[in-house]
Amino acid sequence: MSGVRAPGSAGAVRAGAVSSTPTVRAFFRRWSFWVGAGVFVLLASLVLLLIRGAGSTGGSELSTTSAAPNGAKAIAEVLRQQGVTVTAVDSLDAAMEAVRSAGGPRTGGGGTGGATVLVYDPSAFLPIDRASDLAALGDDLVLVEPDIFTLDALAPGVAVTGQVEQPHVVDAGCSEPSAARAGSISTSGSAYRATEAGAGSTECFGATADGFSLVRIQGDGSAVTVLGASAILTNEHTIEAGNAALALGLLGAHDTLVWYTPSEADVTASGPPSLAALTPGWVTPLLVLLAVVFLAAAVWRGRRLGPVVVENLPVIVRGSETVAGRARLYARSSARARALDALRIGTVTRVAGLLGLPRSAALPEVIAAVTAVTGVPAVEVAAVLVNREPRSEADLLALSQQLAAIERRVQIAVGRAGPRPAHPAPPSADPDPPSTGLPR
Amino acid sequence: MAVSGRFVLLVALGALPVILFGQAYGLAFETLGGWLAFAVLLGILDLLLAGSPRRVSIERDLPLRVRLGEPVRGDLYLTNGGRRALNGVVRDAWQPSAGAASTRFPVRIPAGERRRVSVELCPFRRGERRVEEVAIRSFGPLGLWARQASLVAPGRLRVLPPFNSRRHLPSRLARLRELDGRTSVMIRGQGTEFDSLREYVRGDDVRSIDWRATARRDEVVVRTWRPERDRRVVIVIDTGRTSAARIDNEPRLDTAFESALLLSALASRAGDRIDLIAYDRRVRARVQGTTGPELLSRMVDVLAPVDPELLETDWSAVPAEVRRVTNQRALVVLLTSLETPGASRGLLAVLPQLTQRHTVMIASVTDPATFAAVGLRDDREQTYTAAAAERALLDVARVSAAARQQGAEVVTGSPADLPPAVADRYLALKAAGRL
Incomplete structure (x- = not known):
């Protein structure tokens, strides 16, 4: 502990006076704009979603709630206004329930009781294997563009003949009352014909050469109508020709209309149970809990205690960097002559200093002095100090070591040898440079 | 706001009821929702019952100055002005180089009482070390959630240059007394002044x-x-980019400070007047007209916050700065670096202006690693390094020779040797009467 205590440094900070962390109120005041903007954007997108969603509810084809061009809301609404109860169902069980609640099948033949059942199954979800249930559906079935399997199950006397290539308007051409009332319809979709010609079957609206858009088979107390032109029920096309009249005539025969569009609910699962069915019900909640634990742990470890403290640090430049850099440059370009030059100049300067020669001494004088002191032949000394050229890296290494050896021999001869390596000492306080290079 | 590990544990414990109720009654999702709501409610309750960190008042008790390398204790007095007890963690946010052993302290302050928190500091960098804020995290009685606030409580500690070279002072003072003729043998004083x-x-x-x-x-x-008395000594410290280089893990600038401090201590005892300028492109520090024992303390204080600037030193303005300090003949000590002819051109250009009027001494740090590298020649890499080191020494010798030619005294030495070498050269000049 040292130093002087600051007399004025013990200034009390008043309670609650200065805090750099904003209070909750201050935070909201400061960020009110952005918080408001965020809430606004959220609300706006919600409202937009609701509006857009309302416009396109039930985008599926021939849905009684869809106002889209391919929906069937118009027909359903008109039927409702005429006192027909329209029930939209999407499973066979619900359809049977609806038929039962409407008074059950086989209660009246073409009277006011009972129910008309419209079956529209573009995705082939209809459970054909539940034949008895299907048979109980009702005594007035309207099949809209059925495929051959549906025909087999519900209308065995009708076959598909093909597609209607070009939508066009055709006349009824039959005595079926609702068809006759309609007069003509704009036909499209598929065409059908009755395979067993007889009193019970009626074919109307010849759409193709051998097919008809409407085939009605009248059994004992029950009737099946196959409608190939599904377009006449859509909002878009129902106003054309006699489309609406035909649709209303077909579907409005009874007090109740069950609008059955088979869905996934009719598909019964088979095969081994899936992984989801085998896992216990608490696995998903447990995973959610673990995610929450992870989040909480992240907040626990990640929340800083106060802001990060910043500090300007000085640059660190090592003083030996220039030497190291120059050495690497020499090595990379194999600048042997230049490197050896530097080594020779250094050695000569130091040796001249050791031998007491003046700074201006010429090289031959130095060589002669070295020879005189160490006894090494002058030619050899001259070769090491000047003449020999380094032809390879090995040469350079050898020469540099010979230079060091000469320096050391001179030191020994002059009696100023240091412990081992011939470290030149820092020139330090010596006023004259030739005296560099002596270990003291 | 902050949460504790205890809260995380509490949430994690929810796994048990989720599995139990899920297995037994199939109420896994309901249990999950209930447990999370329970945990959050407990947390909110805890938060509401926590003491307010904003109601804490803070006083600091801190020394003004400390020498680099010496430990120091900073006290923090926390007074809880709120109505509830404060139980939590306090962080004194010192800068990293203040060398705090620990900055986080658990505290428990009953309402209306005061507690002390002591921070052990051992700064490892010279200059001004600061603390701006104190952060307090206050947990509720359950220790689940915490309130947190940073309070402004500034403090600063000036870390002075260490002046390690003061150990050389006694021997140099003895030499000075010999010069002065005040030794016990009472031989007549040498010197040049009548x-x-x-x-x-x-x-x-x-x-x-x-x-x-x-x-x-x-x-x-x-x-x-x-010996002459009442001479002027002007010390110019170069704070330009070359002073940032580290030699023996000490920036050149710090060695220059050591040299300047030793020289000033010696010269002020010898009765000379010392002025100091730290300069690169503008004056970074100036000590002028101070004498006696106040000089050194003022010097360390002024030099403490001076750092190397990454600028090329503008030598052309230095003679004018010296002239502003004194018109008399003076000893001008330039603490800079003599490395390569290119880097020293600016200095060599203005040297004649200085040597004309004054005695000039240039003190430069040399790298002992360079001298060591010259002697190592065992493999290719070492040989090239030795050559590069040899070349660097040649450069230094050339620049030194050029400076001497212009009448300046040149002193070089390793970081440890330079301060005494500068002092010795000063004594030599004094003995020779060249001041």
Whole structure:
């Protein structure tokens, strides 16, 4: 502990006076704009979603709630206004329930009781294997563009003949009352014909050469109508020709209309149970809990205690960097002559200093002095100090070591040898440079 | 706001009821929702019952100055002005280089009471070390959630240069006393400044006999001399980019500070007046007109916050700065670096202006690693390094020779040797009467 205590440094900070962390109120005041903007954007997108969603509810084809061009809301609404109860169902069980609640099948033949059942199954979800249930559906079935399997199950006397290539308007051409009332319809979709010609079957609206858009088979107390032109029920096309009249005539025969569009609910699962069915019900909640634990742990470890403290640090430049850099440059370009030059100049300067020669001494004088002191032949000394050229890296290494050896021999001869390596000492306080290079 | 590990554990414990109720009654999702709501409710309750960190008032008790490398204790007095007890963690946010052993302390302050928190500091960098804020995290009684606030409580600690070279001072002062003639043997002082006349005694140098005074009296009279006093010493510290280089893990600038401090301590005892300028492109620090014991303390204080600037030093303005300090002849000590002719061109260009009027001493740090590298020649890489080191030494020798040619004294040395070398050269100049 040292130093002087600051007399004025013990200034009390008043309670609650200065805090750099904003209070909750201050935070909201400061960020009110952005918080408001965020809430606004959220609300706006919600409202937009609701509006857009309302416009396109039930985008599926021939849905009684869809106002889209391919929906069937118009027909359903008109039927409702005429006192027909329209029930939209999407499973066979619900359809049977609806038929039962409407008074059950086989209660009246073409009277006011009972129910008309419209079956529209573009995705082939209809459970054909539940034949008895299907048979109980009702005594007035309207099949809209059925495929051959549906025909087999519900209308065995009708076959598909093909597609209607070009939508066009055709006349009824039959005595079926609702068809006759309609007069003509704009036909499209598929065409059908009755395979067993007889009193019970009626074919109307010849759409193709051998097919008809409407085939009605009248059994004992029950009737099946196959409608190939599904377009006449859509909002878009129902106003054309006699489309609406035909649709209303077909579907409005009874007090109740069950609008059955088979869905996934009719598909019964088979095969081994899936992984989801085998896992216990608490696995998903447990995973959610673990995610929450992870989040909480992240907040626990990640929340800083106060802001990060910043500090300007000085640059660190090592003083030996220039030497190291120059050495690497020499090595990379194999600048042997230049490197050896530097080594020779250094050695000569130091040796001249050791031998007491003046700074201006010429090289031959130095060589002669070295020879005189160490006894090494002058030619050899001259070769090491000047003449020999380094032809390879090995040469350079050898020469540099010979230079060091000469320096050391001179030191020994002059009696100023240091412990081992011939470290030149820092020139330090010596006023004259030739005296560099002596270990003291 | 912050949460604790306890809260995380509480949430994790929810796994048990989720599995149990999920297995037994199939109420896994309901249990999950209930547990999370329970945990959050507990947390909110805890938060509401926590003592307010904003109601804490803070006082600091901190020394003003400390020498680099010496430990120091900073006290923090926390007074809880709120109505509830505060139980939590306090962080004193010191800068990293203040060298705090620990900055986080658990505290428990009952309402209306005061507690002390002591921070052990051992700064490892010279200059101004600061603390701006104190962060307090206050947990509720359950220890689940915490309130947190940062309070402004500034403090600063000036870390002074260490002045390690003061160990060289006693021996240099002894040498100074010898010069001054005040040694116990009382030999007549050497020096160049006329002191007084006295009667000749045998053993006196006959060359110092004052014949004119002898003629006026009956006896032989000699002049006595003493070292010069009241000379001016102007120390110019180069804070430019070359002073940032680290040699022996000490920036050149710090070595320059050591040299300047030792020289000032010595010269002020010798009765000279010392002025100091730290300069690169503008004056970074200036000590002028201070004498006596106040000089050193003022010097360390002024130099403490000076850092190397990454600028090329503008030598052309230095003579003017020196002139502003004194018009008399003075010893101008330039603490800079002599490395390569290119880097020293600016200095060499203005040197004649200085040497004309003043005695100039240039002190430069040399790298002992360079001298060591010259002797190592065992493989290719070492040989090239030795060559590069040799080349660097040649450069230094050339620049030094050029400076000497222009009349400047050059002192070089390793970081450990330079301060005493500068002091020795000062003594030598003083003895020779060249101040």
